[in-house]
Amino acid sequence: xxxxxxxxxxxxxxxxxxxxxxxxxxxxxxxxxxxxxxxxxxxxxxxxxxxxxxxxxxxxxxxxxxxxxxxxxxxxxxxxxxxxxxxxxxxxxxxxxxxxxxxxxxxxxxxxxxxxxxxxxxxxxxxxxxxxxxxxxxxxxxxxxxxxxxxxxxxxxxxxxxxxxxxxxxxxxxxxxxxxxxxxxxxxxxxxxxxxxxxxxxxxxxxxxxxxxxxxxxxxxxxxxxxxxxxxxxxxxxxxxxxxxxxxxxxxxxxxxxxxxxxxxxxxxxxxxxxxxxxxxxxxxxxxxxxxxxxxxxxxxxxxxxxxxxxxxxxxxxxxxxxxxxxxxxxxxxxxxxxxxxxxxxxxxxxxxxxxxxxxxxxxxxxxxxxxxxxxxxxxxxxxxxxxxxxxxxxxxxxxxxxxxxxxxxxxxxxxxxxxxxxxxxxxxxxxxxxxxxxxxxxxxxxxxxxxxxxxxxxxxxxxxxxxxxxxxx
Amino acid sequence: xxxxxxxxxxxxxxxxxxxxxxxxxxxxxxxxxxxxxxxxxxxxxxxxxxxxxxxxxxxxxxxxxxxxxxxxxxxxxxxxxxxxxxxxxxxxxxxxxxxxxxxxxxxxxxxxxxxxxxxxxxxxxxxxxxxxxxxxxxxxxxxxxxxxxxxxxxxxxxxxxxxxxxxxxxxxxxxxxxxxxxxxxxxxxxxxxxxxxxxxxxxxxxxxxxxxxxxxxxxxxxxxxxxxxxxxxxxxxxxxxxxxxxxxxxxxxxxxxxxxxxxxxxxxxxxxxxxxxxxxxxxxxxxxxxxxxxxxxxxxxxxxxxxxxxxxxxxxxxxxxxxxxxxxxxxxxxxxxxxxxxxxxxxxxxxxxxxxxxxxxxxxxxxxxxxxxxxxxxxxxxxxxxxxxxxxxxxxxxxxxxxxxxxxxxxxxxxxxxxxxxxxxxx
Numbered sequence: 001x002x003x004x005x006x007x008x009x010x011x012x013x014x015x016x017x018x019x020x021x022x023x024x025x026x027x028x029x030x031x032x033x034x035x036x037x038x039x040x041x042x043x044x045x046x047x048x049x050x051x052x053x054x055x056x057x058x059x060x061x062x063x064x065x066x067x068x069x070x071x072x073x074x075x076x077x078x079x080x081x082x083x084x085x086x087x088x089x090x091x092x093x094x095x096x097x098x099x100x101x102x103x104x105x106x107x108x109x110x111x112x113x114x115x116x117x118x119x120x121x122x123x124x125x126x127x128x129x130x131x132x133x134x135x136x137x138x139x140x141x142x143x144x145x146x147x148x149x150x151x152x153x154x155x156x157x158x159x160x161x162x163x164x165x166x167x168x169x170x171x172x173x174x175x176x177x178x179x180x181x182x183x184x185x186x187x188x189x190x191x192x193x194x195x196x197x198x199x200x201x202x203x204x205x206x207x208x209x210x211x212x213x214x215x216x217x218x219x220x221x222x223x224x225x226x227x228x229x230x231x232x233x234x235x236x237x238x239x240x241x242x243x244x245x246x247x248x249x250x251x252x253x254x255x256x257x258x259x260x261x262x263x264x265x266x267x268x269x270x271x272x273x274x275x276x277x278x279x280x281x282x283x284x285x286x287x288x289x290x291x292x293x294x295x296x297x298x299x300x301x302x303x304x305x306x307x308x309x310x311x312x313x314x315x316x317x318x319x320x321x322x323x324x325x326x327x328x329x330x331x332x333x334x335x336x337x338x339x340x341x342x343x344x345x346x347x348x349x350x351x352x353x354x355x356x357x358x359x360x361x362x363x364x365x366x367x368x369x370x371x372x373x374x375x376x377x378x379x380x381x382x383x384x385x386x387x388x389x390x391x392x393x394x395x396x397x398x399x400x401x402x403x404x405x406x407x408x409x410x411x412x413x414x415x416x417x418x419x420x421x422x423x424x425x426x427x428x429x430x431x432x433x434x435x436x437x438x439x440x441x442x443x444x445x446x447x448x449x450x451x452x453x454x455x456x457x458x459x460x461x462x463x464x465x466x467x468x469x470x471x472x473x474x
Numbered sequence: 475x476x477x478x479x480x481x482x483x484x485x486x487x488x489x490x491x492x493x494x495x496x497x498x499x500x501x502x503x504x505x506x507x508x509x510x511x512x513x514x515x516x517x518x519x520x521x522x523x524x525x526x527x528x529x530x531x532x533x534x535x536x537x538x539x540x541x542x543x544x545x546x547x548x549x550x551x552x553x554x555x556x557x558x559x560x561x562x563x564x565x566x567x568x569x570x571x572x573x574x575x576x577x578x579x580x581x582x583x584x585x586x587x588x589x590x591x592x593x594x595x596x597x598x599x600x601x602x603x604x605x606x607x608x609x610x611x612x613x614x615x616x617x618x619x620x621x622x623x624x625x626x627x628x629x630x631x632x633x634x635x636x637x638x639x640x641x642x643x644x645x646x647x648x649x650x651x652x653x654x655x656x657x658x659x660x661x662x663x664x665x666x667x668x669x670x671x672x673x674x675x676x677x678x679x680x681x682x683x684x685x686x687x688x689x690x691x692x693x694x695x696x697x698x699x700x701x702x703x704x705x706x707x708x709x710x711x712x713x714x715x716x717x718x719x720x721x722x723x724x725x726x727x728x729x730x731x732x733x734x735x736x737x738x739x740x741x742x743x744x745x746x747x748x749x750x751x752x753x754x755x756x757x758x759x760x761x762x763x764x765x766x767x768x769x770x771x772x773x774x775x776x777x778x779x780x781x782x783x784x785x786x787x788x789x790x791x792x793x794x795x796x797x798x799x800x801x802x803x804x805x806x807x808x809x810x811x812x813x814x815x816x817x818x819x820x821x822x823x824x825x826x827x828x829x830x831x832x833x834x835x836x837x838x839x840x841x842x843x844x845x846x847x848x849x850x851x852x853x854x855x856x857x858x859x860x861x862x863x864x865x866x867x868x869x870x871x872x873x874x875x876x877x878x879x880x881x882x883x884x885x886x887x888x889x890x891x892x893x894x895x896x897x898x899x900x901x
Contacts, residue, residue, distance in 0.1 A: 008547065040563075047724050051563040053522075053542035060518060075516035078546050096501065096513050099594050103601060108509040135566050156725045192726060192834070199728065199834050237862050240693050240898030271506050271613045273645065273656060333512075352516045354504065391828030391841070395656045398858065400827045400841035421832070423860040423898065425841045453643060454660060474860040474898020 003126040003181035006036035006168035008059065010179075015082050016061070016172055022086035024174070029066035029112045031173035033309055035059065035351045039165035040133055044142035046150050046157045051135060054165050056459065060351035063089055064310075070107040071333060072097065075352045113332050115175040115311070122306030124182035127211025130164050134212075138162060141215045145189055145222070152226055154193040154233075162187045162215055171311035180306040184459075185210045188447050189218050191226060195233050200420075202229040202386065202404065207446035207461060209300045228385070228405065231418045238406055238419040240474040244381030245424070246374045246409070246466060249443035253462030254387045254401045256362045257450065259428045260291055260319050261462065262392030264328035265345070265357040270337050274394035276325060283323050285432030290365030291320035291464075293329050295344055301461035302446025303360035307344065310355055314344030320432075331357040349456045356452050364464030367438025374437045374468045375409055382406035382473065383414065384422055387448075397428035406473060426471045439465030475521045475546050476624055482550060483523060486557045488564075489537070490526040490574050492627040494763045495519065500619045501593045507611065508601055521545075525557065527564040528571065535571040538564035539787075572790035575765045575797070576629035582760075584622050585636045593618045596640060599668040600675070608686070609679040612645040612656060623763065631765035639664045639756030644675055648682035657682045657825060657844065662882045666754040681824055684855040685844045691821075691859030691899035692847070699861060699897075700815055700822040701890045705829035705840075707881040709890060710805045712865050713746050713774050715833030719784030719798075723791045726834055729779055736777030740871045741891075742808035743776040748783060752802035757883035759801055766797040773803075777869070802883040808874025815873060815891045822846045822889070823861070836865035859899030868892045 016032045023030045039054030062075040074089045142160040149158035168181040188205035204221040206214045247255060260276070268274035285291075292298050294316025295305045307313050310332040317327050330338070331346030334357055347358035375383070386404025393399065401424040408417040446461030476495040483491045497519045504511040524541045540563040544553055596616050603611060617640065624634040644659045659678045661671065701709065716735075721727040729735075736743050750768030751758045761767055764786045772780045782789065783798035790796075816822075826840035839862040847856045871894075874887035 012547070045724060048569055049538075049567045050569075051540050051567040057543060059543075059545050059547075070510060071512040073512065073514040075514070075518060077518040077520070092515050092517075093513075095590060096503075096515060096593075099590055100503065100510055100513060100597065103594065103598055105597070105601065106509045108506050108511050135563055139566055159724075194725075194728060199726075199836075201834055237896060240859075240896055241901065271645070273612060352498075352500070352518055354502065354512070354514060388832070389828065389830060393827060393843075395654070398827065398841065398843075400860070402830050402840075421835070421837050421862060423830075423839060423841065423862055425858065425860050425898065453658060455643070472859075472898060474862055474896070 001126060001128045003123045003166070003183050004131070005121065005123065005179050005181045009034050009036050009168055009170040012079060013170060013172070015079050018082045019063070019086055020172060020174070022083060023063065023065060023089065026090055027065040027067050029173070031064045031171065031311060032061055033351060034061045034170040036168045037165065039163060042138055042142060042162045043159065044139060044146050045159040046146060049139065054163050056165065058350050062351045065093065066112050069109045071110065073354070110333060111336050113336050115173060117175045119177040122178070122180040124209060126183035126209065127185070129211045130166055130183040133164055138212050138215070141212065145215065145218060149189070149191050149222055149226065154195045154230065155191055156194045157192045159190045162212065164212070171307060173311065176311045178307050178311055182305065183209065184302050185212065185214055186302065186447055187214045187218060189222065191229055193229055198233055200229055200232040202232070205445060205447040207302045209304070232405055232420045235405065235418040235420040238422055238473050242470060242472045244378045244468065245471050245473065246378065246381070246383045246468045248383070248385040248466060249463045250387045250445060251384045251401065251403055252364055252464040252467050253445065254390045255399070255431065256291055256364050256464055257359065257460070257462040258390040258392050258399050258401060259432060260325070261293060261359040261362040263394040263397065263428060264319055265359070265394070266328040266330035266338060267334040267357040268394050269328065270334050275397055276328060276394065280325055282325055284325050284429045285320050285323040286435045287323045288367055288438055289320050289323050289432055289435050290318065291363070292365065293317050293319060293345070293359050293362045295360035299361050299363065299444055301361040301444050303460045308346040309348045310342070310346035312342045312344045312346060314360070317343045329357055329359065331355050347458050349458055353456060356456060358452070358458050359450060359460050361444060361446070362460065362462045363442055363444055364438065364467060366440055366442050366465050369437040369439055371439060371466050374439070374466060375414065376412040377437065377468065378409040378412060381409050383409060384424065388421065398425070399428050399431060400425050423474045424471055425474065431469055431471050434470040435467050437468035439467065441465055475519065475544070476626060479521060479523060479544055479553065480626060482553050483525065483557055486554065486561065488525045488561060489528040490628045492524040492574060492625065492765065493521065495521045495624040497622045498619060499589060500617060501589045503593060503597055503616045506613045525560050525564055526574070527561055529565070529568065536568040537571045538566065538568045540564040540567065570791060572787045574627055574629055574786060575631050578631045578633055578761065578765055578767060580633040580635065580761060582635040587620045587638045589618050589620055592640065595668060596642070599672055600642070600644070603672050603675050606679065608650065609646065609648045609682050612647045614642060614644040617641040625761065625763060625765045627765055633761045633765055635760050637759055642671060646675065646678050646682045648686045650686035653686055655682060655685045657685060662756045663754050664756045664758065681844055685857060688844060688855040688857035691842050691845065691856040691897060693859070693899040693901050694821070694897040696894045697897050698818065698820045699892050699895045700820050701892070702822055702888060703825050703829065704881050705826055706886045706890060707884045708829055708831050709838065710746060710803070710884065710886050712831055712833050713744065714783070714800055714803065717773050717779055717782050719782045719788035719792050719794065722782055723788045731779050731781060734778045736869050739777065739869055742872060742874045744774050745772070745776060745806040746774040747772045747804050748798070748800050749802040749804055752883060752885065754880065755802045755883040757801045762797060762799045764797055766799060768799050768801050771798055804884065805874070805886045807876045807878050807887055809876070810873045810891065811876045812889045815875065815889060816848065819850045820848050821897060837862065838865060839863050859897055861895050861897055863892065863895055
C-alpha cells in the first residue's frame with residue numbers, strides 16, 4: 001500500500017502556515033520542518049521480552065530563519081497560541097543574536113537559499129501491517145528464532161530485535177509545501193556464545209521498506225552465522241601487515257561509508273576539513289570502481305526519503321565514476337556557501353538538532369566477478385566480514401574499519417583458519433586504487449546509526465558487492 | 475502534561491506506572507574558524523509513560539512493561555486509546571516480576587541557569603584562544619543545556635530536579651609547509667573553570683603541531699604501550715559493563731561479585747568507585763529517571779568485583795534492593811608516575827581515530843591518530859597503524875599512573891601502561 005501522511009501533521013499545517021506568516025515580516029526567509037516519526041521496537045531474548053516505542057520516534061518542529069546574512073533556528077515541541085509562539089521565537093532568537101553581536105563576532109556570510117515554488121505530496125510503498133502490527137505474531141516469530149539458536153551448543157543467548165517505523169515529515173516555506181511518508185523495518189539477530197572462559201558474538205540482520213516478513217528471512221542465515229561464531233573461539237589476532245583482502249558486502253559497505261561517504265560531505269568542504277575538495281575530477285580509485293549515495297533513485301533502504309530536512313528533493317549522487325571523484329554530497333546551506341546545487345543530503349538527528357551534510361544509502365556499484373573467482377585469485381590473503389565500527393578522517397583520507405573476523409585464504413582456497421578481531425586501516429586512495437575485482441550483486445544493510453564525529457546520530461545504510469583490494473590489517 | 479497523563483493512566487487499571495517528563499532548553503552556537511555559522515535554541519518537553527501489567531503463570535508472578543511518548547496536542551480520548559494499546563503490549567511482553575522504586579520525594583524548584591550568559595562566557599573564552607603561526611581553530615560547536623526532570627510513579631515516587639551541562643567540540647588544525655593536519659577535541663562538563671577548557675584546547679595545539687611532524691607508526695610485535703588519551707574513560711568503563719546488572723542478568727557478562735579479574739597479575743590492581751557527585755561533571759543527577767537516588771559505591775576493589783550496578787528491573791533480578799545508578803566513577807591512581815613509565819622504550823598513544831572497547835569479548839584498540847615512540851634514545855611523534863588488545867590478557871600485567879585526570883564524569887589514571895602489544899604499522 002501507499003504510506004499515509006501523518007494526520008497530526010496535516011492537522012497542524014494551517015497553524016504552521018500562520019506561524020510562517022507571523023514571522024515573515026521580520027525575516028528574509030522562514031521555513032518550518034515538522035516531524036512525526038513513530039514506531040514500535042520489539043525485543044526477544046532467552047531472559048527478556050520487550051515492547052517499547054521505537055527509539056528514534058519524535059514529534060516536533062524546527063523553524064529556520066534568515067536575517068542580515070545569517071541563519072538561526074528554533075526547535076519546539078508544542079505550538080499553542082501561534083502569535084505568542086512567533087513572538088517567543090523572535091524575542092529569544094533576537095536575544096541570542098544580540099549577545100553574539102555584543103562579542104563582535106563576524107558572521108559567515110551566506111546567501112539566502114533559493115527555493116523553487118513547489119507543492120507536492122510524496123509517499124512510499126509500505127507494508128500495510130506497519131499500521132496495525134500483530135504484536136503477538138511478531139513476538140512469536142522472534143521467539144522461534146531465539147529458541148532455535150539457543151538450542152545449539154555453547155550458545156548462551158540469542159537476542160532478536162525488530163523495529164517498525166513510520167515516518168512523516170512536512171516542510172513549509174514561502175515557496176515550498178511538501179509532505180512525505182514512508183515506512184521502514186529493521187531486524188537483527190545477535191547470537192552470543194561462551195566457551196572455555198571466552199565470550200564471542202555474531203549477528204545477522206536485514207533492513208528496508210518491508211514488513212515483519214524480514215524476521216522470517218533471517219532463519220536461512222543463522223546456521224552459517226553460528227559456524228562463523230564457533231570458529232571465532234580461540235581465533236588468534238592477525239599478524240599485522242598488508243594483505244590481499246576480499247570484503248563481504250558488509251565490509252564493503254563500511255569502507256564505502258568511511259571512505260567517500262564522510263570524505264565527500266560538503267559541509268566539510270566549507271570548513272576545509274575534507275581533502276576531497278582539492279581533488280575533484282581526479283582519479284582516486286581503480287577504473288572499475290563506481291560509488292553512489294542516494295536517498296532516492298538508487299535503492300530503497302532505511303535512509304531513503306523523498307525530501308531532506310531542508311526541503312530539498314532527494315536523488316542519487318554518483319560519487320565515483322570509473323574511479324574518478326565526480327561529486328560530493330551537500331546540504332542546502334553548504335551548497336549556498338559553495339555555490340553548488342544541494343543534493344538532498346541535509347539531515348538532522350532530530351528536530352532538536354542542526355542540519356549537517358549526511359550520508360543516506362552509500363554503496364559501491366556492481367562489477368562482473370564471482371566470489372569464487374576472487375578467492376581463486378588470492379595467493380595469500382583474507383576474506384573479511386562482520387562490521388563492528390568505523391571512523392572517518394576526511395582531512396587525511398585515513399580509514400579505520402573494525403571487523404569481526406578474517407578468514408585465511410592460501411593459494412586460492414579458504415583454509416578454514418580464522419583471526420579475530422581485525423582492524424583495517426589505510427589511505428583511502430590506495431585502498432580504492434587497489435580494487436582489482438568487484439562482485440556482481442550489491443547488498444545493503446541499514447541496521448546502524450552514523451555519527452558526525454562522535455554525535456548527531458542518523459540512520460544510514462551502506463553496502464555493495466564483494467570487492468577485492470589490498471590493505472593493511474591488524 | 476505529567477499530571478494530566480497521570481490522571482488518565484489512573485483510570486486504566488494498570489498494576490503500576492511511571493511517568494518521566496523532561497524539559498530541555500538548549501542554546502547552541504556553531505562557528506567556522508571564529509566566524510558564526512549559525513545559532514540555535516531548542517525548547518522542548520518530552521513526556522514518556524511506562525506502564526506495567528502483572529499476571530501469574532504456572533505459579534510464577536510475571537510483569538510486562540510497555541512505554542511510549544505522549545504529546546500535549548493529543549486529546550484525552552486518543553491518550554486513553556493508546557494506553558489501552560500499551561496494556562495489551564505489556565501483557566505480551568512478560569518477564570519475571572520486579573518491583574519499582576517507592577516513596578521517594580524530592581522537589582527542586584526550577585532554577586534559572588542564565589544559559590545565555592553561560593553561552594556568552596564560553597563563546598568569549600574560545601574566541602580569545604589565539605591562533606599560533608602554525609596552529610589554529612578550524613571550527614567549533616558549543617552547546618549549553620539545562621534539563622528539568624519530573625518523575626512520578628504509582629508507588630509514591632515524586633521527584634523533580636534540575637541539571638545543566640555544557641559541551642564543546644573543537645577542531646584544531648596545524649600546518650607544516652603544505653602539510654596540514656587536524657585533531658578532534660570534544661569535552662562535556664558543568665561549571666568548569668574556563669581556563670581549564672581553553673588549556674585543554676592549547677594542549678591539543680601542542681599535539682597537533684607534533685602530528686604535522688609525525689612519521690608512520692612502525693610495525694612492532696612486543697611494544698610497551700602507554701595509553702594517555704581521553705579514551706581512558708572508556709577503557710575503564712569495561713569494568714562497569716562487566717558488572718552492569720542488565721549485562722549480567724542477560725548473560726552478556728559472566729562476572730560474579732567476588733571474582734578476581736586480576737588474580738596472580740603483575741603490576742597495579744584496579745579499584746573503581748561510583749560517585750553520586752563529582753565537581754564539574756555533567757552527570758550529577760540526584761535521581762535517575764526511574765526515581766532512584768544516586769549512591770556512592772565501590773564496584774571493583776584491588777581487582778575484585780564488589781557489586782553490580784544498573785537499572786531497577788535487572789538489579790531486582792540479581793537480588794539488589796534497588797537500582798544503583800552510575801552517574802560518575804573514579805578509578806584510583808596506581809603506583810608509577812608517568813615519568814617512571816617512560817624510563818624504557820614505549821609507544822605513548824595520545825589520540826585514537828576511534829577507540830573501540832568491546833566489553834563482551836574484552837577486545838580493545840583502534841587506529842593511532844597521534845602517538846609518541848621512544849626507542850630508548852629519542853622521542854618521535856608517529857601516526858597511523860593500530861593496536862588490538864584483549865582486556866583479560868592486558869590485566870595480567872598493567873600499571874596505572876599516579877597522575878589522574880577528569881574526563882567529564884570520571885576521574886581516571888592519566889596513563890595506563892600495558893605490555894607485549896602487537897602494533898600494526900609500516901613494515
